[in-house]
Amino acid sequence: MQRFQHIDALAFPMDRPNVDTDQILPARFLQKPRNGGFGQYLFHDLRFAPDGSQYLGFLLNQEAYRESRVVVGSENFGCGSSRENAVWALYDYGFRVAIAPSFGDIFANNCLKNGVLPIRLPREVVSRLLVQIEQRQGLKVDVDLASQKVTLPDGSVHTFDVDPFAKHCLLNGLDELDYTLSHTDEIVAFERRYGRGFD
Secondary structure (H helix, E strand, O other), X not given: OOOXXXXXXXXXXXXXXXXXXXXXXXXXXXOOOHHHOHHHHOOHHHHEOOOOOEOOOOHHHOHHHOOOOEEEEOOOEOEOXXXXXXXXXXXXXXXXXXXXXXXXXXXXHHHHHOOOEEEEOOHHHHHHHHHHHHHOOOOEXXXXXXXXXXXXXXXXXXXXXXXXXXXHHHHHOOOHHHHHHOOHHHHHHHHHHOOOOOO
């Protein structure tokens, strides 16, 4: 997992409430192998017609938004099923931050475990941000994880909460297995101390 410390990146607006994980990644793609690149399936049925052509009205298909790394959603973003693959699709496409007034709880936890930072901001702040990035292409959002601050295109600065353990892992590019392995020496010492040595 890549380290997440600071990002200053284009923002993509997803201004609809209750965007569920099936919209983020349709269920028929769940059996794909993890290394298959889920980014190509992100928002698939919103991006592509049945014949494979792009819906040009969907902003992520427009040149100005294709390099976005921050997705800005509305209420209850990522609700629905617990599929971790939906976060893989965001990550593999290149998204590192999701901003919304609220998230599906499991989705938010899956984000933190897979290198995507979910940021909850007040509804009025997010609504203002959505208007800005829909009306003017190429606007960026600056996120600093260490200070837990996000700077919006209008210059306003907002703090956000993040679980301390998740913050540590993101800053250091660790998933839960990596974190466990980083304490191998302590684990081995503990096991030897209690007579369960690794020989």
